[in-house]
Amino acid sequence: MRRAASVAALFSLLLVAACGGGGERPELDVFAASSLEPVLSRWAPEIEERLGVELSLSFASSTVVARQVVEGAPADVLITADRRSMQIAADAGVVDDRRPVARNRLALVVRASNPVRIRSVRDLQRSDVKLVLCDPDVPCGRLAANLIERVGLSVRPVSFEENVSAAIGKVALGEADATIAYASDLRAGRADIEGVAMPEADDPELEAVYPAAVVRRTTHRAAAESLIELLTSSRGRAVFGRAGFLAP
Amino acid sequence: MKRVVANVGLALAVLFLGLPLLGLLVRAPWASLGPLLASDELATSLRLSIVTSLSATLVAVLLGLPLAWALVRLHNGLLRRGLLALALLPMVLPPVVGGVALLLAFGRRGILGRPLDSWFGVSLAFTTAGAVMAAAFVALPFFVLAAQSGLRAVDPRFVEAGRTLGVGRASNFARVTLALARPALSAGVVVAWARALGEFGATVTFAGSLPGRTRTLPLAVYLALDSRPEAAIALSLVLLAVSIAVLALLRDRWLASPVTPQSTPVS
Numbered sequence: 296m297r298r299a300a301s302v303a304a305l306f307s308l309l310l311v312a313a314c315g316g317g318g319e320r321p322e323l324d325v326f327a328a329s330s331l332e333p334v335l336s337r338w339a340p341e342i343e344e345r346l347g348v349e350l351s352l353s354f355a356s357s358t359v360v361a362r363q364v365v366e367g368a369p370a371d372v373l374i375t376a377d378r379r380s381m382q383i384a385a386d387a388g389v390v391d392d393r394r395p396v397a398r399n400r401l402a403l404v405v406r407a408s409n410p411v412r413i414r415s416v417r418d419l420q421r422s423d424v425k426l427v428l429c430d431p432d433v434p435c436g437r438l439a440a441n442l443i444e445r446v447g448l449s450v451r452p453v454s455f456e457e458n459v460s461a462a463i464g465k466v467a468l469g470e471a472d473a474t475i476a477y478a479s480d481l482r483a484g485r486a487d488i489e490g491v492a493m494p495e496a497d498d499p500e501l502e503a504v505y506p507a508a509v510v511r512r513t514t515h516r517a518a519a520e521s522l523i524e525l526l527t528s529s530r531g532r533a534v535f536g537r538a539g540f541l542a543p
Numbered sequence: 544m545k546r547v548v549a550n551v552g553l554a555l556a557v558l559f560l561g562l563p564l565l566g567l568l569v570r571a572p573w574a575s576l577g578p579l580l581a582s583d584e585l586a587t588s589l590r591l592s593i594v595t596s597l598s599a600t601l602v603a604v605l606l607g608l609p610l611a612w613a614l615v616r617l618h619n620g621l622l623r624r625g626l627l628a629l630a631l632l633p634m635v636l637p638p639v640v641g642g643v644a645l646l647l648a649f650g651r652r653g654i655l656g657r658p659l660d661s662w663f664g665v666s667l668a669f670t671t672a673g674a675v676m677a678a679a680f681v682a683l684p685f686f687v688l689a690a691q692s693g694l695r696a697v698d699p700r701f702v703e704a705g706r707t708l709g710v711g712r713a714s715n716f717a718r719v720t721l722a723l724a725r726p727a728l729s730a731g732v733v734v735a736w737a738r739a740l741g742e743f744g745a746t747v748t749f750a751g752s753l754p755g756r757t758r759t760l761p762l763a764v765y766l767a768l769d770s771r772p773e774a775a776i777a778l779s780l781v782l783l784a785v786s787i788a789v790l791a792l793l794r795d796r797w798l799a800s801p802v803t804p805q806s807t808p809v810s
Contacts, residue, residue: 356769457752
């Protein structure tokens with residue numbers, strides 16, 4: 296009996312600890328594409344300061360965050376890495392007007408110090424290179440597939456990852472040698488990966504566009520709108536630019 | 544009053560467990576189910592799932608049987624408890640953590656993975672063998688638990704009888720102990736297999752996701768849900784059907800009265 300009581304006490308303690316910390320500032324829930332994680336996480340304290348809100352960031356592939364918002368996830372702002380995922384949310388009538396906040400170029404990402412010596416995108420065809428790609432169902436995979444087709448490469452990826460962070464993680468851990476991710480991923484301050492020049496990606500049609508929208512059900516509409524305002528402001532452009540993104 | 548509370552609780556439990564199933568059945572694209580079930584995507588991931596889950600079960604049995612036997616025989620409390628904790632850890636560990644741990648052990652830069660890769664050029668991550676390992680890792684405890692309780696329940700008098708009749712140790716173990724524990728062992732096999740079939744977290748972390756090689760049914764369901772929900776529901780229905788079949792298989796083992804050694808004929 297005493298044991299049951301202490302187990303119950305431990306559980307409630309954990310619950311309280313997990314739920315605690317609610318301040319008076321409104322909490323703004325942002326659901327965003329994985330590739331935005333480095334820039335938004337680093338920028339979050341400043342955003343919270345400027346807007347007087349508590350930011351709660353949730354990252355997954357664009358298709359996943361869009362679906363979560365459609366299914367009723369408690370989001371105030373949705374930012375995807377392509378127009379197609381945002382269209383899913385728009386078609387379901389759960390978001391308001393969309394505004395592009397940034398663009399991103401594809402990048403060839405290899406492990407730090409490039410141990411298998413990948414010099415160009417053509418090296419991805421080598422049989423000794425383990426290539427992981429994003430799945431063609433998510434934006435980075437769709438763009439990578441377009442790039443591979445345009446350049447006319449024949450590659451044999453060992454895995455199709457579910458989002459760009461997972462693809463980079465496989466390279467950073469050393470399980471894979473290379474992946475095609477975004478230019479912003481190389482500016483995230485990671486020491487375990489590096490980029491290889493890929494002029495083939497210098498093409499507006501191979502760029503990711505990031506639309507942002509206020510979720511219709513939001514209870515913090517003013518704060519949500521000012522967040523999108525901030526993302527598209529000159530300050531926003533400067534932060535995105537430093538993080539490796541292009542202006543919208 | 545008490546009875547009302549109990550009944551409300553029961554109704555809530557039934558709703559909680561039943562509604563998701565209902566949701567799956569209601570939202571299922573019955574009209575287009577035929578083409579979806581006949582698609583290459585489903586055939587490929589179903590075939591892969593069957594191969595990997597059966598192989599993983601085999602691994603779990605081959606590794607789990609000696610483990611369970613040791614747990615039954617060991618009397619040293621500390622050693623036994625340590626071994627038991629090790630055997631059961633994958634059951635309580637989040638599967639994704641299991642996948643990370645497998646990477647750090649058998650990945651290309653892992654403890655054992657690095658020498659494997661540099662000496663023999665063998666790399667397990669992103670291979671079907673890796674998917675089997677991930678599934679076996681999470682399924683093993685389920686078999687060990689069942690096997691341990693089955694082996695423990697074997698009446699030592701039967702084993703003794705076999706010995707006095709001059710049966711060799713190995714054959715005594717196989718023909719008496721294992722035979723008597725067979726109901727528990729088969730239940731363990733079925734549960735371990737079901738767990739291996741449903742494995743997701745460790746697989747996607749350790750083995751990645753490549754159609755035909757490591758993208759098993761659960762991975763295909765998760766990925767399809769984002770862009771092709773109908774396909775995801777169709778794939779889920781297949782897994783649901785398999786789960787119901789497993790329950791049917793287990794019915795005699797678990798829902799019937801517990802098997803006693805006395806009631807099991809020695810074959």
